[in-house]
Amino acid sequence: xxxxxxxxxxxxxxxxxxxxxxxxxxxxxxxxxxxxxxxxxxxxxxxxxxxxxxxxxxxxxxxxxxxxxxxxxxxxxxxxxxxxxxxxxxxxxxxxxxxxxxxxxxxxxxxxxxxxxxxxxxxxxxxxxxxxxxxxxxxxxxxxxxxxxxxxxxxxxxxxxxxxxxxxxxxxxxxxxxxxxxxxxxxxxxxxxxxxxxxxxxxxxxxxxxxxxxxxxxxxxxxxxxxxxxxxxxxxxxxxxxxxxxxxxxxxxxxxxxxxxxxxxxxxxxxxxxxxxxxxxxxxxxxxxxxxxxxxxxxxxxxxxxxxxxxxxxxxxxxxxxxxxxxxxxxxxxxxxxxxxxxxxxxxxxxxxxxxxxxxxxxxxxxxxxxxxxxxxxxxxxxxx
Numbered sequence: 001x002x003x004x005x006x007x008x009x010x011x012x013x014x015x016x017x018x019x020x021x022x023x024x025x026x027x028x029x030x031x032x033x034x035x036x037x038x039x040x041x042x043x044x045x046x047x048x049x050x051x052x053x054x055x056x057x058x059x060x061x062x063x064x065x066x067x068x069x070x071x072x073x074x075x076x077x078x079x080x081x082x083x084x085x086x087x088x089x090x091x092x093x094x095x096x097x098x099x100x101x102x103x104x105x106x107x108x109x110x111x112x113x114x115x116x117x118x119x120x121x122x123x124x125x126x127x128x129x130x131x132x133x134x135x136x137x138x139x140x141x142x143x144x145x146x147x148x149x150x151x152x153x154x155x156x157x158x159x160x161x162x163x164x165x166x167x168x169x170x171x172x173x174x175x176x177x178x179x180x181x182x183x184x185x186x187x188x189x190x191x192x193x194x195x196x197x198x199x200x201x202x203x204x205x206x207x208x209x210x211x212x213x214x215x216x217x218x219x220x221x222x223x224x225x226x227x228x229x230x231x232x233x234x235x236x237x238x239x240x241x242x243x244x245x246x247x248x249x250x251x252x253x254x255x256x257x258x259x260x261x262x263x264x265x266x267x268x269x270x271x272x273x274x275x276x277x278x279x280x281x282x283x284x285x286x287x288x289x290x291x292x293x294x295x296x297x298x299x300x301x302x303x304x305x306x307x308x309x310x311x312x313x314x315x316x317x318x319x320x321x322x323x324x325x326x327x328x329x330x331x332x333x334x335x336x337x338x339x340x341x342x343x344x345x346x347x348x349x350x351x352x353x354x355x356x357x358x359x360x361x362x363x364x365x366x367x368x369x370x371x372x373x374x375x376x377x378x379x380x381x382x383x384x385x
Contacts, residue, residue: 050342065077093109298333323335
C-alpha cells in the first residue's frame with residue numbers, strides 16, 4: 001500500500017487556514033505507520049501537572065470541571081470532550097463539548113493574543129452526551145450527540161443561538177470534518193458496526209438541508225470506495241447503518257480530520273487510523289496496532305484526532321497509557337505526551353491554536369475517574385511548522 005498526500009495541513013478550527021492554506025503532497029510512503037523516534041525526542045519527567053513532555057514544552061491547566069475558569073466566574077462543564085480552536089481578532093477561542101447525559105452541550109474559553117484567558121461561557125445547552133464534533137469553514141462548531149438517534153447541533157463559538165441539524169442524520173454521532181473542496185462534511189458513527197458518512201448540503205455554508213450518504217466498500221482493509229444515499233436519515237425504524245446494502249462497517253468510529261484531499265478517521269474497537277484518498281477514491285490503513293511487530297504498539301485506545309501545520313497527526317488515547325501520540329508524514333508513530341496518575345480517564349479534544357504554538361486537550365475524568373473531575377490543559381512549545 002501507499003500513503004499519498006500526507007499533508008502540510010493547516011491548524012483545525014481556523015477558517016481559511018483550517019480547511020485550505022499552504023499544503024504539499026509528500027512522497028508516497030509505506031503504510032501503516034510503525035514505531036520510531038518522534039521529531040521531538042523522548043518524554044521527560046512528569047511536570048507539576050503530572051504530564052510528561054519532550055524537552056522545550058510546558059503545560060498549564062486551563063480549566064477544571066465544576067470550578068471557575070481562571071479569571072472568570074464561569075464554572076467549567078463536566079466530562080470535557082471534543083474541541084476546536086477559532087480565530088478571535090488577535091486572539092482565539094477554544095470550544096469544548098460536555099459528554100454527560102442529560103445536560104451535555106458545549107462551552108468556550110476566550111484567549112487574547114498573549115494566551116491570557118479573557119472569558120468563558122456556555123455556547124450549547126440542553127443536549128445529550130456531546131462527544132466529539134468539528135469546526136466548519138464558516139466558523140461554527142458542530143457538536144455531536146453520542147447517543148442512539150443522536151443529532152448534530154451547530155453552535156456559535158461566540159455564543160448565541162444553536163441549531164439542530166436534522167438533515168445530517170440521526171445516529172450515534174461522534175466526529176465531523178468539513179471538506180471545502182468537495183463541499184461536504186464527513187461524519188463518524190460510534191457503533192461496533194458503525195458506518196462512515198458524508199453530508200452534502202444543498203447550499204454550502206447552510207446545513208439545514210442536504211443529502212446524507214454512506215461509504216460503500218468491501219470488507220477488506222484497503223480498496224476503492226463509493227458513496228450511496230441513505231434513504232431515511234431519520235434512522236427510524238431502520239438505523240442509518242442498516243439501510244444500504246454494501247455499506248462498509250467500522251468498529252467504533254471516533255475522531256475525524258480532513259486536509260489536502262485526504263480524510264483520516266479512527267476506530268477504537270480495533271485501534272486503527274483509516275485514510276481516505278478522496279481524489280483517487282481509495283482507502284487504506286494509516287495505523288493498526290495489530291500490525292506493529294512484537295506487540296509493542298505505542299498507540300492504543302485510539303480516539304480523537306487532529307493535525308498540525310507540519311503534517312503530523314496527533315491521536316489521543318482513551319485509556320492506553322493516557323498518551324497523545326503523533327504519526328508523522330514519514331509514517332512514524334511515537335508518543336508526544338503522557339498524563340500520569342489518571343488511568344481512569346481518557347484524553348479528549350486535541351486542537352491547536354491558530355498560530356500552531358499551543359495544543360489544547362482534556363483529561364475527561366481527571367484524577368478522580370469521575371465526569372465531575374475533568375481537566376482541560378494547554379501545552380506550549382516548539383511545535384514544528
